[in-house]
Amino acid sequence: MIENFLQVLPNGITLSCRAAGERGRPVLMFLHGFPEAAFVWDGILEHFARPENGGYRCVAPNLRGYEKSTQPTQVKDYRAKLLVQDVAALIALEGAPLECLVAHDWGGAVAWNLANQLPRLIRKLAIINSPHPGTFLRELKSNPRQQQASAYMNFLIRPDAEQLLREDDYRRLWAFFTNWGGAPWLTEAVKQQYREVWDASLEGGCNYYRASPVRPPRPEDPGAAAIDLPREMLTVEVPTFVLWAMDDAALPPELIDGLGDYIPHLRLEKVEGASHWIIHERPQFVAQRLADFLRSS
Numbered sequence: 001m002i003e004n005f006l007q008v009l010p011n012g013i014t015l016s017c018r019a020a021g022e023r024g025r026p027v028l029m030f031l032h033g034f035p036e037a038a039f040v041w042d043g044i045l046e047h048f049a050r051p052e053n054g055g056y057r058c059v060a061p062n063l064r065g066y067e068k069s070t071q072p073t074q075v076k077d078y079r080a081k082l083l084v085q086d087v088a089a090l091i092a093l094e095g096a097p098l099e100c101l102v103a104h105d106w107g108g109a110v111a112w113n114l115a116n117q118l119p120r121l122i123r124k125l126a127i128i129n130s131p132h133p134g135t136f137l138r139e140l141k142s143n144p145r146q147q148q149a150s151a152y153m154n155f156l157i158r159p160d161a162e163q164l165l166r167e168d169d170y171r172r173l174w175a176f177f178t179n180w181g182g183a184p185w186l187t188e189a190v191k192q193q194y195r196e197v198w199d200a201s202l203e204g205g206c207n208y209y210r211a212s213p214v215r216p217p218r219p220e221d222p223g224a225a226a227i228d229l230p231r232e233m234l235t236v237e238v239p240t241f242v243l244w245a246m247d248d249a250a251l252p253p254e255l256i257d258g259l260g261d262y263i264p265h266l267r268l269e270k271v272e273g274a275s276h277w278i279i280h281e282r283p284q285f286v287a288q289r290l291a292d293f294l295r296s297s
Helices: 038-049 080-094 106-117 133-142 144-147 153-155 161-178 188-211 283-295
Strands: 003-008 014-020 027-031 056-060 101-106 123-128 240-245 268-270
Touching: 014 038, 014 080, 014 153, 027 038, 027 080, 027 106, 038 056, 038 283, 056 080, 080 106, 080 133, 101 106, 101 283, 106 133, 123 268, 123 283, 153 188, 240 283, 268 283
Parallel strands: 027 056, 027 101, 101 123, 123 240, 240 268
Antiparallel strands: 003 014, 014 056
16 A cells, blocks of 8 residues: 655655555665656555565655655756755665665666765665666767757757646657557556646656756757766666666667676666566566565675
């Protein structure tokens, strides 16, 4: 059974969270991406909360700007360091260190940074189709295929992006799902869950893109071309599992080339025939692969 609660953090930000499992049990935390919300993890939360699957305390926050979480109006309040601080504070309140931090898409961007900066807070890291900052910057700078695949980012930073995304019952947002694999999982009930999140918080999701310079370069905006990160900001020492759906139209497979250069304890699994939305497409498979990683030493 899913529990909903509001967690006020020491920095004054409130995160609306979904959870399953008893407090005091080992904790798994799940971070969502764009244009999603914490509800996408519900089935997996319930799975790992069951005694036969580990009996974990499973928590999925809506990141700042989403659903009923605090929605700052200033773009600067969506910078990566602040997102990391939110998640770190939530981990501390749940009882650090986590057994595992699991993340997808934008949630992965937060998780990569947290694992680099605050490794003491987590025992393991699991990433599902979210590019490592080192390989992502490399590909955005030099690979036309990645630049084209990420062109949507330059749409989402437009000042009228929210207005355009809301047109025709979110026609453009549904295309994020249906243009990348048909999305038979996108039932009317699931669509209504998405509508409720987008009605309440679409501005916050777009502000993630506005606050980050990690996007394809353009003549008027150097984007990723202007960024050089030192290696110490890119290494991840905790054991890491990367589950990569190979039919991800936005994140081509070149992004997993060279991951081992940054992650000494890396376990990488490629999944053919799955798209960016693998959590919806193959939830039981995702849960099984995560369970196998949790059991590993």
